[in-house]
């Protein structure tokens with residue numbers, strides 16, 4: 001396996017159809033009190049099958065930062081998505097024709113509901129929220145991104161994991177025809193990530209389907225990707241096709257590639273350096289080359305919401 005070194009490292013029982021249709025009928029007929037009963041919009045998340053199409057029924061989230069968001073250009077042209085190449089502009093250049101429909105998400109493992117779901121059906125039970133999050137990449141740069149997504153905690157609740165489920169594992173599409181980077185061996189494909197159940201049911205993580213109110217660009221992980229703002233960016237697995245509830249800790253791509261450099265937790269921590277560089281400060285993309293670096297915050301500033309998850313862990317060893 002090729003591990004890039006120093007500075008160049010960028011880094012049914014489906015919801016039975018019957019139940020599903022019943023639920024849809026209920027939602028349709030029940031536009032009545034639907035909103036109130038279901039705790040949100042009666043429509044559910046409808047994602048246009050159009051590049052950068054406008055997303056409807058998006059509510060604002062109290063979890064958003066008031067920091068200035070990066071420009072759409074910064075967010076969509078400076079990316080890590082190794083399936084489309086190792087350079088920062090490669091995903092923007094190479095993912096233009098990536099097909100995000102039809103798209104199937106397979107949910108498996110220790111849960112009451114499992115099965116293969118068409119993306120549009122997968123989305124319907126959930127409500128869309130805009131969450132403006134600070135994002136910190138392990139390469140010591142950061143951005144502020146106005147995501148649109150659904151709460152991962154709500155998704156977990158919907159599939160109803162059993163008591164055996166201790167982790168949630170995710171996988172990216174593995175399609176050599178569409179993803180030129182898969183022919184290289186920068187990582188062991190498919191890209192894999194995971195969270196503990198406690199992390200996945202925390203209110204912060206979302207599955208993002210949009211940016212700036214529109215359908216998420218392919219290079220940012222269309223049609224659906226994970227966002228965990230208190231963790232380094234590599235946890236934010238893109239273009240998800242598999243979600244599995246597991247009893248043991250799943251393997252994750254960067255941990256498999258270099259376990260001493262990329263831990264399972266990957267919590268943003270200015271006090272624990274990467275073995276080859278400090279994590280104490282960060283460069284805000286778009287701030288200009290003369291801008292000072294800014295201090296990195298513990299848990300990327302989200303400690304109030306997540307620090308309790310790690311109170312019994314030595315974060316120096318469990319990085």
Ligand code: MTE
Pocket residue numbers: 010011075078079080081082083137138172191219220221232233234235236237238239
């Ligand atoms: N997901 C997949 N499938 N492949 C990748 O190479 N890169 C990760 C993460 N998710 C990556 C991925 C890394 S290192 C980062 S920093 C973020 O995606 C970047 O997300 P962005 O390009 O939307 O800013």
